[in-house]
Amino acid sequence: MIELRDLHKRLGSRQILDGMTLSVGKGMNFVLMGPSGSGKSVTLRHIIGILKPDRGSVQVDGQEVSTMDRSQLMALRKRMGYLFQNGALINWLTVADNVALPLREHARLKNSEVDDRVMQVLRLVKLDHAAAQYPPSISGGMKLRAGLARALVTNPEYVLYDEPNAGLDPIISHQIHELIAQVRDDLGVTGLIVTHSRACATQCGDRIGILENGKLAVQGTVDEMVHSDHPLARAFLGGGAD
Amino acid sequence: MNPFAHIGKFVVTRADGAGYVCDLLLRTLAYLPRLRRRIRFCLDTAFNAGVRSLPVTLVVAAFAGAILAMQTGIELRRFGDTAVLGTITALSMCREMGPFITGVILAATVGSSIAAELGTMQVSDEVAALEVMSVDPVDYLVLPRVVALAVMCPILTVLSNLIGIYGGSVIAEHNLGVTGPLYWASAKEALTSSGMLLPKEVYVGLLKSVIFGTAIATVSCAAGLRASGGALGVGLAVQTAVRNSVILIIVLGFVVTWFFYFLAG
Numbered sequence: 001m002i003e004l005r006d007l008h009k010r011l012g013s014r015q016i017l018d019g020m021t022l023s024v025g026k027g028m029n030f031v032l033m034g035p036s037g038s039g040k041s042v043t044l045r046h047i048i049g050i051l052k053p054d055r056g057s058v059q060v061d062g063q064e065v066s067t068m069d070r071s072q073l074m075a076l077r078k079r080m081g082y083l084f085q086n087g088a089l090i091n092w093l094t095v096a097d098n099v100a101l102p103l104r105e106h107a108r109l110k111n112s113e114v115d116d117r118v119m120q121v122l123r124l125v126k127l128d129h130a131a132a133q134y135p136p137s138i139s140g141g142m143k144l145r146a147g148l149a150r151a152l153v154t155n156p157e158y159v160l161y162d163e164p165n166a167g168l169d170p171i172i173s174h175q176i177h178e179l180i181a182q183v184r185d186d187l188g189v190t191g192l193i194v195t196h197s198r199a200c201a202t203q204c205g206d207r208i209g210i211l212e213n214g215k216l217a218v219q220g221t222v223d224e225m226v227h228s229d230h231p232l233a234r235a236f237l238g239g240g241a242d
Numbered sequence: 243m244n245p246f247a248h249i250g251k252f253v254v255t256r257a258d259g260a261g262y263v264c265d266l267l268l269r270t271l272a273y274l275p276r277l278r279r280r281i282r283f284c285l286d287t288a289f290n291a292g293v294r295s296l297p298v299t300l301v302v303a304a305f306a307g308a309i310l311a312m313q314t315g316i317e318l319r320r321f322g323d324t325a326v327l328g329t330i331t332a333l334s335m336c337r338e339m340g341p342f343i344t345g346v347i348l349a350a351t352v353g354s355s356i357a358a359e360l361g362t363m364q365v366s367d368e369v370a371a372l373e374v375m376s377v378d379p380v381d382y383l384v385l386p387r388v389v390a391l392a393v394m395c396p397i398l399t400v401l402s403n404l405i406g407i408y409g410g411s412v413i414a415e416h417n418l419g420v421t422g423p424l425y426w427a428s429a430k431e432a433l434t435s436s437g438m439l440l441p442k443e444v445y446v447g448l449l450k451s452v453i454f455g456t457a458i459a460t461v462s463c464a465a466g467l468r469a470s471g472g473a474l475g476v477g478l479a480v481q482t483a484v485r486n487s488v489i490l491i492i493v494l495g496f497v498v499t500w501f502f503y504f505l506a507g
Contacts (some may be wrong), residue, residue, distance in 0.1 A: 048374050074376040088371035090363075102375040105382075150375075 001026055002047055002158065002192060007056035008214075009042055016042045018214030020056070024207075029184050029191040031201040033236045034211030040194040043211075044160045047192065048082055049073045060158070078106060081151025081159040081189075085166050087143035089135040089150070095142075096122065096131035099149045107154070121149040125179060141172035148179060152187070159183065161193040165200050177203040198237050202226065210236055263464045263486075266380065270388050270460065273381045280386040287390035291352040292398065299347045299398050300405050306339050307331060307406030308413045315418040324420045328428035331410035332403075336433065336447045340403035341395075342495060345454035348395055349487035353462040356387055357483035360466025361476035369467065379467065388459040395455030396448045403447070446502045453494050458487045 007020040016039040024030040032040050045051040046058050049065050058065040060076060068076065089098045100118045103109055109117070122128040125145040130138055138146070144164060151159050164180060165173040181204050183189045193204055201208050202222055209219035210232045218230045225233050277284065311331045318324045360383060363369050369379050407429055414420040433441050440448075465483035469475040 045370075050370055050373060077374055077376045080374070082371070082374040084367045084371055086366065088367040090368055090371075101377065105375065105377050147371075150371075 001059075001061060002190070003057070003059045004043065004046070005057040005059075007043070007046060007058065008054045009039070009046070009051065010054055011042070015214055017046075017053070017056075020211070020215050022209060022216055022219075024190060024192055026190050027184065027188050028206040029180065029193055029204050031193045031195060031205035031208045032211060033195060033201060033208060034232075036196075038211040039214055040211055041162050044082070044162055044192065044194060047160060048077060048080060078102075078154060079157050081154070081156040083144070083147050083151045083159065083161045083164055085163045086140070087135070087147030089143055089146055091135050094132050094134055095127065095138065095146045095149075098135070098146060099153050101150065102154050117153060118149075121153045122146075124152070124182075125149045126175075139172075141168050141176070144168070144176060145179070148176075148183075152183065152189075155187075156189065158190045158192070161191060161195075163194055163196070165195065165197050170199075173197065173199065174203075176200075180204040196236070201237065208237070259464070259468075259486075262468065263461055266384060266464050266467075267388075267456070267460045269380045270384050273378075273385045274389075276381060277385065277389060280382070280389075284386035284389050287386050288394045291348065291390055291394045294355070295344075295347050295351045295398065296401070298351065299344055299402050302343050302347060303335075303340065303402035303406040304409035306343055307335055307409030310334055310339065310406070311410030311413040312417065315414060315420070319418060324414070324418050325424060326428055327410070327414050327418065327420050328407075328425040328430075329432040331414075332407050332429035332432045333443050335403045335406040335410075336443045338447070338495065338499070340399045340406055341447050341450040341454060342491065343406075344395055344399045344402045344451060345458065345491040345495075346488060348391065348398070348455065349458045349462075349484055349491065352391065353458045353483050353487045354480045356459065356462040357466040357469075357479045358476055360463055361469030361479035364467055364469045365472055365475055384460075384463045384467075387463055388456055391455035391459035392452050393455070395458070396451040399447065399451035442502070446498065450495055450498045453498065454491050457490045457494060461486045461490060 002024040004020055004022040007017045009017040020039065020043060022043070032043065034040050042051060046053055047060065047065065049068060052066050063076070065076065089095070090101070093101065096118050099121060100114050103114045103117060107114070119128055119131065122131055125148050127142060127145045127149060130142055135143055135146070148164070161180060164176050168176065177200050180191060180193065184191055191204070193200065195201060205222050207219060207221055208225040209216045211217065212232060217232050218225070218228065220228065226237050228234070311327055314330050315324055315327050318327060360369070363383070369383070372379050372382055411422060411425045414425045415422050433444060462483040465479040465486070469479035
């Protein structure tokens with residue numbers, strides 16, 4: 001379970017998070033929406049321990065992330081996957097080597113076992129045909145799917161998705177949404193998804209929360225949020241929005 | 243802004259940057275025992291650094307040696323003592339010019355490329371991706387680059403010294419009336435007169451080049467890893483890397499020369 005309590009964070013002269021409180025239960029996908037610059041990605045970076053809060057608490061399974069030392073953070077991160085907006089693949093490694101990177105660095109597996117596991121997750125994201133290609137030669141959607149494969153290769157309990165469909169066409173976006181839902185349903189992975197997309201929120205989410213002024217302004221189940229009268233819920237989840 | 247506040251901010255920013263570079267170097271040295279895991283990438287980086295900077299290093303070194311011989315030879319001819327031209331050119335190249343030229347060219351070619359590469363990785367979240375996979379960017383990105391440049395800089399310096407001395411010999415023979423055998427004999431005598439395995443002029447020059455290679459790689463990696471703000475940030479990182487590398491080459495060159503020729507005798 002991921003729990004944020006009264007989280008405050010200032011970056012430069014801007015107060016990004018101002019009392020953010022959020023709870024994500026095991027096995028569910030929580031969708032975090034909000035205007036650009038409202039602190040959605042900053043929230044994810046607190047959970048993975050890249051940023052430390054000025055005030056407040058970030059807990060994963062009851063363990064406080066903000067006070068963890070380096071070895072504790074490494075242990076936590078091995079239980080988590082993180083999908084960056086553009087996949088954040090290493091350019092000089094092939095897709096397969098990118099996906100294999102966390103296994104080669106940490107898992108004590110034979111090369112053949114690493115290769116088998118890599119192909120297994122690449123098949124899951126339907127990218128096994130591109131295993132030998134380099135990131136600059138594949139499309140944005142393929143990069144995201146490769147990023148998702150890399151996030152899943154260590155069998156994480158949690159995956160944090162940072163705008164998983166940014167800049168993608170509706171068909172590829174739909175495939176990514178199906179994958180995220182499949183990861184939750186088949187692998188039991190808990191997800192926290194940052195997105196602006198109504199389609200993403202309604203297709204992958206169990207609960208939706210909308211950030212405003214550094215804190216959650218409104219949250220609820222997908223059904224509650226779609227039918228909510230709250231102006232932000234209407235702006236982000238109203239009929240025409242995507 | 244209050245001028246004192248402006249000066250204070252400038253000093254704090256510079257001190258913060260210097261502290262980051264020192265910390266990065268110490269963390270890199272702490273990862274040295276893990277170098278075997280990075281050896282392939284380290285060799286790739288060393289090969290690329292050598293290939294990329296070799297032609298320009300050789301051209302610049304040849305002309306530097308020629309200019310050195312020309313300027314020195316003009317004065318020596320007035321005193322009728324051009325026989326020592328080989329000695330002066332060889333010692334100047336090995337002590338100072340060779341390591342300096344190689345360092346500056348490595349800073350401009352390889353240092354800038356390292357800063358651009360790591361800066362782009364930083365602003366496109368690739369460095370953050372390594373961190374969330376519990377892969378320390380210092381171990382994965384910085385260590386191989388620092389070791390590669392620390393190894394390649396002395397190798398290029400030796401070539402630079404040889405070509406520089408050769409450039410001087412061409413001028414000596416064609417413009418100053420010093421015969422080739424005389425020039426090479428005096429150069430050889432200057433570089434083999436010590437009873438040690440390597441004469442002081444050579445090993446001090448090589449030590450300088452190891453220090454220069456390490457400094458260029460560390461400063462360039464630091465500039466790249468501290469890049470922010472997209473393409474503009476990457477451009478600034480490259481500028482910072484080259485500027486700080488050249489300043490360090492000059493300052494460290496002075497310190498090493500002072501230590502070996504004045505402090506330690």
